[in-house]
Amino acid sequence: MKHLNKFLLATLCILSFSTMQAQDEDNPWAITLGVNAVDFYPTGEGEGGDVTSSTYYNEFFNASDHWNILPALSKISVARYIGGGFNFELAGSLNQIDKFGDEGVDDLSYYGIDGLFNYSLRSLAGDGWFDPVIGAGGGYTWIDDEGAATLNGKLGFNFWFSDNLALTLQAMYKHSFDNDQMHKHWQHTGGIKFAFGGKDTDGDGIYDKDDECPEEPGLEEFNGCPDSDGDGIEDRNDECPNEAGLAQFNGCPDTDGDGVADPQDECPTEAGTAEMNGCPDADGDGVKDSEDECPDEAGPAENNGCPWEDKDNDGVLDKDDECPEVAGTAANNGCPEPTVEVIEELNEYSRTILFDLNKSSIRQESEETLQSIADIMKEYPQTIFHIEGHTDSTGSASYNEKLSRERAASVRQFLIEAGIPANRLTSEGYGETQPIASNNTAKGRQENRRVEISLDKEREMKEPAAEDTTDM
Missing domain, CATH: 2.40.160.20 (Porin)
Structure with a gap:
């Protein structure tokens, strides 16, 4: 042609x-x-x-x-x-x-x-x-x-x-x-x-430009990524990619059906609780039965699941009782609390504490008084004391509350520096809300401007081992 x-x-x-x-x-x-x-x-x-x-x-x-x-x-x-x-x-x-x-x-x-x-x-x-x-x-x-x-x-x-x-x-x-x-x-x-000309490196029928796993054969519903165990969860989001599981457990199974996925379940074939990492706790004391020496009687982990003794029957377990042979109070770690007379003596000192005008700074002449307070507190090392700041009604209520709180905090800080542990002292300001005399007279207002000290029983029960060093 x-x-x-x-x-x-x-x-x-x-x-x-x-x-x-x-x-x-x-x-x-x-x-x-x-x-x-x-x-x-x-x-x-x-x-x-x-x-x-x-x-x-x-x-x-x-x-x-x-x-x-x-x-x-x-x-x-x-x-x-x-x-x-x-x-x-x-x-x-x-x-x-x-x-x-x-x-x-x-x-x-x-x-x-x-x-x-x-x-x-x-x-x-x-x-x-x-x-x-x-x-x-x-x-x-x-x-x-x-x-x-x-x-x-x-x-x-x-x-x-x-x-x-x-x-x-x-x-x-x-x-x-x-x-x-x-x-x-x-x-x-x-x-x-x-x-x-369309490139499909892994040969899964999904072109590389649309394939989020271009070098690993996968499924179209997962944009080309695999689901090896066929549980409907793609491998890259599946914490157990070779074992069919549930979406709620990120693709892992829960063999015993206790709501704890097998990888986190320390007893995967025995139904337990999430708190016990999937193991049973018959007495609910937080110690799994396999490690509980008293599985039917609640007790702490420190005592292998058995209850602690309380020899003096004061409600404070011997392990926490600093006076295990003498009945005391929980607020004072099992030891007797300071007497009313001791508290009154502390308050006699505290009422004489002087501050600079409209400030929270303590005047120098009150430092000896505060040291006497610290010396008394050191005799009761297990007692938590609460320092209260009070004012008269002169000025706004918000200002008075702030000033009383700062003055109480200043006293607390002085006592900490004098050797009283921070976790044995709390402070709060109450402003003009708790007068002990009339605010209509100069004498009454003077009496209302005061610092008082009491026992903080509530805090002792809430955080007996706290190591608070915050300057309140």
Whole structure:
């Protein structure tokens, strides 16, 4: 067949075009292999020279009378996706011309190379199997030894059987501006389109660009990530990826059904409690039965689950009782509390404490008094004392509350520095809310401006071992 080298040149151009840099789209490349038919009749050619606009589509589908068909692979194209529904296609074709409209001609060779920009109308409605395409571009066509450039427009349809395979049908009009009317013609193509180029490293059917685990085969519902144990929780979020479990336990099982996942369950085959890390605790004392020497009698862990003794029956267990042979109070760690007379002596001292005017700073002449208070407190090392600050009603209530609180805190801080442990002292300001005399007289107001000391029994019960060093 004449000019075969021209067709080979076209094919080489197409294949060289495939080296263009790939875009990040699924299957950006497509190759189409097909058969083409060339028809001059609907352009007005081959009708005795009577060329009018009405003849452009006459007998458009009259294949038996007007179409030149080479019954073999006669067209190949390569297309590259650009984006937004557009692709660029480079095609090469060959044919044998023996019909020029109604006229017969000697076998003429036909070669063509065409480049078109195509737009897929399917992109307007989303993905689907039916894919209409329009395109425009140009090319060069040789008929026998004569060649001419053409302006091309096409309409085509792709019918997708899968993501990679489609039947394609198209009709393209090639218009030449030279004087040789044989270069104006229609070219129809039918073929098979193969789309490729989408990268799927792990072969799970999900392209790498959409695959959150591109090197590990996975499932579509997990964006390409695996669920090895099939429990509906992808491996990367599954704390037990090889053992089916429950979502509430991040993919881990709960064999004994006690609400504690097996990895955290110290007794995974025996129902227990969350507090005991999944182990049972029959007496509810916080010691699991396997370690409880008295499993049916509540007791502390320090005593292996058995109760502590209280020899003096004062309600303070011997382990906490600093006077285990003598009954005392819980507020004083099992020891007897200071007497009323001792508290009164402390308050006699405390009422003489002087502060700078409208300040919480203690005047120097009161330091000896405070030291006497500290000396008395040291005789009762297990007792918590509460320091109260009080004012008269002069000034606003908020100011008085703040001033009384700060003065009580100053006394507390002095006593801490004098050697009284911080966890044995509390302080609070009560402002003008607890007067002991009338605020209508100077004498009464003076009596109301005071610091008092009492026992803090409530704190002893709440936090007997606290080591508070906060400057209140």
